[in-house]
Amino acid sequence: MIKVLVNGALGRMGHTVVQTVLQQKDMELVGAVDKFGKDKTVEGCPVDTDLVRALETCKPDVVVDFTRPDVVMDNLRIILNAGVNAVVGTTGFTQENLEELKGLAEKNGVGILVCPNFAMGAVLMMKIAAEVAKYFPQVEIIEMHHDKKLDAPSGTAILTAQKLAEVRGGFVQQGNPDEVEKLPHARGSEYEGMRIHSVRLPGFVASQEIIFGSMGETLTVRNDPVSRECYMPGVMLGCRTMVKRKGLVYGLDQILE
Ligand SMILES: NC(=O)C1=CN([C@@H]2O[C@H](COP(=O)(O)OP(=O)(O)OC[C@H]3O[C@@H](n4cnc5c(N)ncnc54)[C@H](O)[C@@H]3O)[C@@H](O)[C@H]2O)C=CC1
Numbered sequence: 001m002i003k004v005l006v007n008g009a010l011g012r013m014g015h016t017v018v019q020t021v022l023q024q025k026d027m028e029l030v031g032a033v034d035k036f037g038k039d040k041t042v043e044g045c046p047v048d049t050d051l052v053r054a055l056e057t058c059k060p061d062v063v064v065d066f067t068r069p070d071v072v073m074d075n076l077r078i079i080l081n082a083g084v085n086a087v088v089g090t091t092g093f094t095q096e097n098l099e100e101l102k103g104l105a106e107k108n109g110v111g112i113l114v115c116p117n118f119a120m121g122a123v124l125m126m127k128i129a130a131e132v133a134k135y136f137p138q139v140e141i142i143e144m145h146h147d148k149k150l151d152a153p154s155g156t157a158i159l160t161a162q163k164l165a166e167v168r169g170g171f172v173q174q175g176n177p178d179e180v181e182k183l184p185h186a187r188g189s190e191y192e193g194m195r196i197h198s199v200r201l202p203g204f205v206a207s208q209e210i211i212f213g214s215m216g217e218t219l220t221v222r223n224d225p226v227s228r229e230c231y232m233p234g235v236m237l238g239c240r241t242m243v244k245r246k247g248l249v250y251g252l253d254q255i256l257e
């Protein structure tokens with residue numbers, strides 16, 4: 001049995017992960033942690049507010065973390081230094097953060113999967129977009145999320161831009177030098193010349209469009225999650241994989257093939 005502890009267990013994602021782990025024949029939910037879970041339970045399981053204490057008492061094989069961009073690095077330092085594997089859905093990592101996590105995983109002989117998007121549709125969206133970018137290198141990304149989201153642009157938009165940059169092979173997407181932003185940030189943020197636009201509105205779960213433009217035509221690749229269940233097969237695969245694999249893995253595609 002794989003012993004799983006969920007950190008951020010009272011959140012939108014954490015709660016769904018708790019429900020899903022409880023349905024798996026090869027997994028045991030050994031603990032649920034949430035900073036704001038004092039005297040609370042989730043699916044009948046008591047919630048601990050202290051990650052260090054929960055790691056000591058629950059002895060998990062893997063911790064699934066869906067918390068917040070501003071706390072996740074502290075969580076992961078605790079988890080990896082305790083010699084426990086991690087599956088991380090929380091977003092907002094910098095390149096320096098990923099380097100540090102790689103070092104911590106290697107030092108402690110554990111595995112960590114950092115995955116900005118666990119949905120199969122999103123993985124395929126990025127794969128298809130990387131293929132399209134070989135022919136249509138001029139591209140802009142629009143990501144559309146619920147209005148409770150803390151980070152912008154989304155982790156998925158950043159990973160998409162990174163994957164497109166790899167296949168564009170140094171292509172420089174030049175804007176119009178005479179362009180003027182009449183309102184600040186009208187053209188969105190930018191990653192290696194690719195504009196990224198972030199929409200935050202009630203009603204969205206987590207949509208993303210990748211729009212390619214070429215002479216006389218455009219091509220759009222789009223993914224629309226409609227419920228958080230779409231992330232669960234990827235999270236479960238992450239748990240099953242990372243109890244056997246060491247080091248840092250970045251992105252679900254890296255464990256699918
Ligand atoms: N990788 C993926 O496929 C997906 C990633 N996400 C990301 O997951 C993260 C969480 O998203 P949601 O569940 O929507 O957020 P949420 O706000 O619903 O849940 C976060 C939970 O973490 C708890 N928390 C806050 N600080 C904590 C700490 N220091 N220790 C333990 N628990 C703490 C909060 O009390 C809350 O219950 C975000 O970064 C989001 O972008 C969301 C959906 C899919």
Ligand SMILES: O=C(O)C1=N[C@H](C(=O)O)C[C@H](O)C1
Nearest residue numbers: 091116117149154155156206
């Ligand atoms: O906050 C969310 O909801 C999501 N966050 C992830 C991201 O930042 O890309 C994944 C998905 O888009 C949902």
